[in-house]
Amino acid sequence: MGFRYGLRLGKQTLAALVDVIWPPRSLLSDEVVDRPGVIEPELWAELQFLGPPQCAACGFPFPEPSEAELLEGALCGACLAERPPFAAARAALAYDDHARALALGLKRGARRDGLTTFAGWMAQALGPLAAEVDLIVPVPLHWTKLATRGFNQAAWLAQALGRRLQMPVAVAGMTRAKRRRSQAGLTAAQRNRNVRGAFRAGPGVKGKVVLLVDDVFTTGATAAACARALSRAGAEKVYIITLARVTKPAKIDV
Numbered sequence: 001m002g003f004r005y006g007l008r009l010g011k012q013t014l015a016a017l018v019d020v021i022w023p024p025r026s027l028l029s030d031e032v033v034d035r036p037g038v039i040e041p042e043l044w045a046e047l048q049f050l051g052p053p054q055c056a057a058c059g060f061p062f063p064e065p066s067e068a069e070l071l072e073g074a075l076c077g078a079c080l081a082e083r084p085p086f087a088a089a090r091a092a093l094a095y096d097d098h099a100r101a102l103a104l105g106l107k108r109g110a111r112r113d114g115l116t117t118f119a120g121w122m123a124q125a126l127g128p129l130a131a132e133v134d135l136i137v138p139v140p141l142h143w144t145k146l147a148t149r150g151f152n153q154a155a156w157l158a159q160a161l162g163r164r165l166q167m168p169v170a171v172a173g174m175t176r177a178k179r180r181r182s183q184a185g186l187t188a189a190q191r192n193r194n195v196r197g198a199f200r201a202g203p204g205v206k207g208k209v210v211l212l213v214d215d216v217f218t219t220g221a222t223a224a225a226c227a228r229a230l231s232r233a234g235a236e237k238v239y240i241i242t243l244a245r246v247t248k249p250a251k252i253d254v
């Protein structure tokens, strides 16, 4: 009796102590916040959320839209010239210093406390497209990378989004057959070559509308290579969702 009571008291004390030593911090600063996954209002106001008007295919924002660009289904110049191999790509945030910090916290800092927040933002960015999705699949890491890092940040995002949308997630729906060089610092053409033929999709995607999840959409080379692999495996349609998307030339190191 006395021992069990003591144990319970011990647990409570420990929880209180952990909160003092290691209280929840803002996703973007050292600011102490009242619960995990929160960003203080001043920094939150600086986040650049993406939404319409945007290219119906790649999701590129139209900052000063022409009348044609305001029409539903309007495409950007790049997608008019060549339709991407996916039906549509959307992203929650424009890639800037804040988005970079969030993506790095996830990938290098292994921070899981933002996942529920990110899933909410990504669901918002998908809008009505989410209702069409049958299966969520993350962009895979090569197994050697998974072994050294210990986790796939795209899989974390996919699982969080699956919980949010209440949809099935196939964490191993795709595999990376080829170990690629890091994409950091490569041009668009180099990125395309680097990922060509790198991905395989499993039989579970056949006949499904697949939502592919990644952390950052840079040139779209990875998304396009994955979409082609999913289509080859019989996926009916492929949508892409990422936490952030490059919208202007930027140094990408995630």
Ligand SMILES: [Zn+2]
Pocket (backbone or CB within 6 Å): 055, 056, 057, 058, 059, 060, 075, 076, 077, 078, 079, 080
């Ligand atoms: Zn486009």
